[in-house]
Amino acid sequence: MPEAKPIINKEQLKVFKQYLQKADKNKVLRQLPDLHEEAMEKVDCLQCAACCKNYSPRFKTPDVKRISKHLRMRESEFIDTYLRVDEDGDFVVKASPCPFLGSDNFCSIYDVRPSDCARFPYTDEDVLLKRQALTLKNATFCPIVFHVLSRLSV
Incomplete structure (x- = not known):
């Protein structure tokens, strides 16, 4: 069952931003493979395709x-x-x-x-931390990024 498109409000975005700024890089990098796999199992990219519909690589x-x-x-x-x-x-x-x-x-x-x-949505690599503005933008439309950040920031 495809996960719904994230509906992210400014408060959630602020929480994600604060988390990324303070995150323990090594701890996050250890968590990413499992969280990425978990999100990929929950979200069917072919049902979404918001990245391809709205943005360009x-x-x-x-x-x-x-x-x-x-x-x-x-x-x-x-x-x-x-x-x-x-x-x-x-x-x-x-x-x-x-x-x-x-x-x-x-x-x-x-x-x-x-x-x-x-490489998109970069939820299994250090781009998630290195390019925080990109990660936050991606969280506004990609359910996988939203899922991973939601799980990391709890």
């Missing part, structure tokens, strides 16, 4: 090379067709939802997807 140079080759496109053609440069100077998709997301929430380039997609 960064497309790094290796991603562009791999995906354009897979699509049998020149890299410049792939970039012109699908990508734009964001305010941080990164390649991201031109529009949401992601053009590779199907109506069934399956990714048409899943086997060659960007590394950001493969």
Whole structure:
């Protein structure tokens, strides 16, 4: 049964932020594998796909090379067709939802997807602590991040 999309209020976000700022890094890193697995068992990403519907990963140079080759496109053609440069100077998709997301929430380039997609939602790695602003943003739409932070901060 898919877990509902998180409805996070400002108070919860504040609690998560305070927790992340004070968290014992080693203790959290030891807990993440089990909490990540627990969340992945509770949440069906194919029922949600909020990440793909509303946000874009960064497309790094290796991603562009791999995906354009897979699509049998020149890299410049792939970039012109699908990508734009964001305010941080990164390649991201031109529009949401992601053009590779199907109506069934399956990714048409899943086997060659960007590394950001493969690693998302970062709940099994130290990005959760190292990039706290990203973690908090992700908690507002990703039930997995919300679940992991909820379990950590109790």
